[in-house]
Amino acid sequence: MAPQCSRLVIGGAGVLALMLLVNPDLTATQLKEVLCLTADQIDKDNNDENGKWSTAQQVLTDGQLKALPLSLRNRPYGKWYGFGRVHALKAVRRAFDLRQT
Structure with missing residues (x-):
């Protein structure tokens, strides 16, 4: 591995x-x-600037967003958990x- x-x-x-x-x-x-x-959103109360939840549109780079289906761009997304569990x-x-x- x-x-x-x-x-x-x-x-x-x-x-x-x-x-x-x-x-x-x-x-x-x-x-x-x-x-x-x-996916289930976890640790919703996380307020750490690096890991708090936002949307994929706000967190990901333009290059990353191009590979993402439109239906996911406004979904909750966090740098630590992605779309969740x-x-x-x-x-x-x-x-x-x-x-x-």
Whole structure:
């Protein structure tokens, strides 16, 4: 494992696998969007200037925003937590709901 990686990063792969199990047609962009839209905001009362919550639009650079779906730009975002803690059940349910009927 690379020094910058942690088990938190690896755990996300399991959630993605479950999402693809219920909806194998999801694109990489859709997977990213669902994970971010269903994440739980944590440590909401954090007032540290470096880690407090804002929006992705306010925190990320122009280059980072270009890679971000429009639906995520005004979502709560913090430098310390990104979009928050992955909520596996919500993410899998959303992936299931996006199936083509």
